[in-house]
Amino acid sequence: MEFKDNVPIYIQIEQHLYRLIVQGELPAGQRIPSVRQLAVDLTVNVNTVQRALQEMNNQGILFTKRGEGNFVTEDTALLEKTKKELLTRELDDFVENMHRLGVKNDELIPTLSNYLENLGEK
Known part of the structure; x- marks a missing residue:
């Protein structure tokens, strides 16, 4: 690590x-x-x-x-809560990084969708 x-x-x-x-x-x-x-x-x-x-x-x-x-x-409820918190942290980091690259909020979903579509072609 x-x-x-x-x-x-x-x-x-x-x-x-x-x-x-x-x-x-x-x-x-x-x-x-x-x-x-x-x-x-x-x-x-x-x-x-x-x-x-x-x-x-x-x-x-x-x-x-x-x-x-x-x-x-x-405690499955606590584990699920932990998973949601981790996911939120990852999304916060992703959005912050995209903003640093000049990607605006309304461009996030189309940009990600395009990326995922092209991912299958690699």
Whole structure:
């Protein structure tokens, strides 16, 4: 995983785990890798991973079973809410980037539609 300089690493780790959860790679109820394993996999400090997991525990996305590790919540409503928030963040970034390129709001949908039509031809 490549980290951006302008966002704290623990937040980027959270976002990475949210994506894995939303994509179904870490389904509801599944145990996630240990703090140490995540630190090794992501090549970051154990304390940084611990902070990310603590934040996710505080939000209810993860829960801890003593002696067993951290697990993804089974609260499907919370998972759906998390997915919508992630989607909204992605759309915000997309629209902001398009505006920087000079694409106006009324041009967004036609531009995206044209792109998607041409995507099938590649």
